[in-house]
Amino acid sequence: MPQATIPDLSKNLAKLMRRAPLSEEAQQAFLELPAKREVFAAYRDIIREGEPTCRCCFVEEGLVSRYKLLRNGGRQIVSFHIPGDLVDLQSSLVKVSDHGIRTHTATVLHTVACQDVLALAEKFPELALAFWFETLADGAIFREWTLNVGRRGARERTAHLLLEFAYRLKQVGLSDGREFELLVTQADFADAVGLSPVHVNRSLQSLRQDALIRTFKKTVVIEDMAGMIREADFRPGYLHPEGQSAAA
Amino acid sequence: MPQATIPDLSKNLAKLMRRAPLSEEAQQAFLELPAKREVFAAYRDIIREGEPTCRCCFVEEGLVSRYKLLRNGGRQIVSFHIPGDLVDLQSSLVKVSDHGIRTHTATVLHTVACQDVLALAEKFPELALAFWFETLADGAIFREWTLNVGRRGARERTAHLLLEFAYRLKQVGLSDGREFELLVTQADFADAVGLSPVHVNRSLQSLRQDALIRTFKKTVVIEDMAGMIREADFRPGYLHPEGQSAAA
DNA sequence: CGAAGTTTTGAGGACCTTCAAAAGTTGTGG
DNA sequence: CCACAACTTTTGAAGGTCCTCAAAACTTCG
Secondary structure, three states, X not given: OOOOOOOOOHHHHHHHHHHOOOOHHHHHXXXXXXXXXXXXXXXOEEEOOOOEOOEXXXXXXXXXXXXXXXXXXXXXXXXXXXXXXXXOHHHHOEOEOOOEEEEOOOEEEEEEXXXXXXXXXXXXXXXXXXXXXXXXXXXXXXXXXXXXXXXXXXXXXXXXXXXXXXXXXXHOOOOOOOEEEOOOOHHHHHHHHOOOHHHHHHHHHHHHHOOOEEEEOOEEEEOOHHHHHHHHOOOXXXXXXXXXEOOO | OOOOOOOOOHHHHHHHHHHOOXXXXXXXXXXXXXXXXXXXXXXXEEEOXXXXXXXXXXXXXXXXXXEEEOOOOOEEEEEEEOOXXXXXXXXXXXXXXXXXXXXXXXXXXXXXXXXXXXXXXXXXXXXXXXXXXXXXXXXXXXXXHHHHHHHOOHHHHHHHHHHHHHHHHHHOOOOOOOEEEOOOOHHHHHHHHOOOHHHHHHHHHHHHHOOOEEEEOOEEEEOOHHHHHHHHOOXXXXXXXXXXXXXX
């Protein structure tokens, strides 16, 4: 791995631009944000719930999740973030985080002071729109997750999350859409789909038995894409891929 | 009820300003949006999933929800919207809705063409920020709901949603924070908390039996607020009430 | 090569669902 | 104002899905 220490927000810019066009100046201004490159090991907290938020983080490499905790020890992962994602842009607008953020693998982040993000949004309305759009796409994923844990059975749920990974990783070139590395333990997967680890294991087995997926080590191969889509009732519209944006 | 037919967005402006300060001109411009006043009966679809989105709607009176459907007939309500709420601002940015919106009681909406909202955001960066902020607060609620259906038991879930209603209705002066009208059938409540209607009924009974709540007709009284908060592990921070905003 | 973590298996039980019907409420028209 | 229909809430009972606990097999890592 190269020893690059200069923050490079180009991946994150690319993601913003998948949805909203940006002028040269806006792009330039975004890339010149005073970012700090930070490297985290696996399973490190980046922000804990209730902490004051002062920096947004943009993922360059690795995998992070946002989660909420219950007094009784319950944990719910509410989203995963892959390279290119702008995590918690929202913290720019809120004083105290209502959720935690942590890594699942070694990850590289670029963090930017919230007030710098805000200032940029105020200066470039088109960037404000892009950030708004990004937050909105986030919201769409949360809604789908609510549906997932609220109304799908265990097998459907796990199938759905696998497809979401496949789809999103493909968008950033980390998968061909069928095969990908699932860098998440079954226990963490369970916290994302609202099941017990044991039952996640059994759901995966069940999907394997029906030849819908195949796994080895940490990689997952979707063997029967049509079957999985049917199983999960997966309609990727909620991910609002490029091309759906309504340019003015 | 007065026969007012002139759209009045002041309630919605008030909500925006609970979080972000706005200049006189921005306020004026928002109030002058070309809005159309529309009245719907109970249980009417305003937008169906998959339909093109062309108008945002701002609630003046009544109750609406956003929901997602599954092929197998499952329905998940992902949010409720009360007077003052700006529903689906996001549609300004997305071509096709990934969810439906419908009324639960007779409701009065003001609808605005998405492009008008967008144009306003482009002209007034402070409004763009306010809209972004609003979308973000929405996201926080979705996250909490994911936690709710994913990791809380039935009694806790229903207690949590009741408290959310009490809290939000208080913010807009429709409750004192303890007593409010629950204008939702148990079947719809079930679709919001990811349970069967029968079990919602039993959860409510259980809360009543422990003297945590009292109900008559459609009104709910929270008898033991501390007990309910404990039961639901309710921390209202996710609702991002006024005063939490990080003004630049 | 041993230690720690992760996945897998088994068994018993809790929680919640489904189905079905009764009781209660609300709304409508005569 | 009553009667009836439609809807909503409540009750009961049986069963399935998913959970918990506990231990074994397998992997990964130092």
